[in-house]
Amino acid sequence: MPTSLVAWLIIASIFIKRDRHKKILRGLAFGLFIFFTNPFIATVVINSWEPNAIQYDQVERTYSYGIVLSGITNPNRPPFDRVQFNKGADRIVHAIDLYKKGIIEKIMITGGSGTLTFEGNKEAHAMRDFLLNFGVPQADILIEDKARNTRENALFTKELFTNPSSKVVLITSAFHMYRAKKCFEKVGMDVMSFPTDHYGRELYYTPDDTLIPSIYGLKIWTILFKEWIGIIAYKVAGYL
Structure with missing residues (x-):
């Protein structure tokens, strides 16, 4: 570092x-x-x-699923009556936008506990509750709660798809999109990148x-x- x-x-x-x-x-x-x-x-x-942000009106078709990568909450930090988000909260917020606009039909959240020393609370569960609070029906939410890293996000998500070759929207932070997209493509999934929460900004002199x-x-x-x-x-x- x-x-x-x-x-x-x-x-x-x-x-x-x-x-x-x-x-x-x-x-x-x-x-x-x-x-x-x-x-x-x-x-x-x-x-x-x-990668550049994508305008909603630039998405020209409807996708069956939007896959949201976790790693954006602190599920083991009290109080436990709410979701404690990090900067990457745009991943789930923009997924809700995509769902409400009809660009994606269902939201899949992938991610278990990132803690190596103990099981910890599952991020996917906390994010599912967040979606429910914002009016996304339970039937339109899928979760994968075992993955501990990006490789497992891709691997375990693919196992839940009956047709893994269908194109889906991959929603993750812009700085992380290259690695995430490559991981999903490596396991045979066709994904459209939808980068969020950019760290980049306009240049000032x-x-x-x-x-x-x-x-x-x-x-x-x-x-x-x-x-x-x-x-x-x-x-x-x-x-x-």
Whole structure:
């Protein structure tokens, strides 16, 4: 991660004995800090990585299913009388929009517990309750509650389809869409991408957005590093 890289360079410079090497490591740490905290650079990169949003009126046909990937709630955080959403809440909110507009006929939610040390509460169940509260009939909601990662989202979802070759709408965060779409295609499913909750934004050429270090830059690079490492791991494992 970006913060870790800078921190390790600084730590290494403390223990290195040669002054020349100390200066090189500290200079590199400072340079990386300036680079990773620059909001303009981060915005350019995330805008290049994320696929463009799709207007509702650009969808030219009706799909039987919209598949919503979980990973957007905190099901084990109290109070338990409500759904605790993260930033990715647009996944389920836009799925409701697609359903209400008649673009998708049913909503499938895939995702169990992302906790490795204990079973935890199932995200799919919490998101199903959210859909019910917003008037989506039980008959139009399907859940897959065993998947713990994107590979399993695709694998276990396919098992629930009588006709896995039919085209469906895949709804997930824009930064995650590349890996998710590849996983579903790998198991033989034909999906239309519907990216949500973009981190990218319009470019501004003000001092705040071009010169002044910002936590926004570190946040964007951390998200990208995590996703890129995940893609590499999935490719090595043969999931993509």
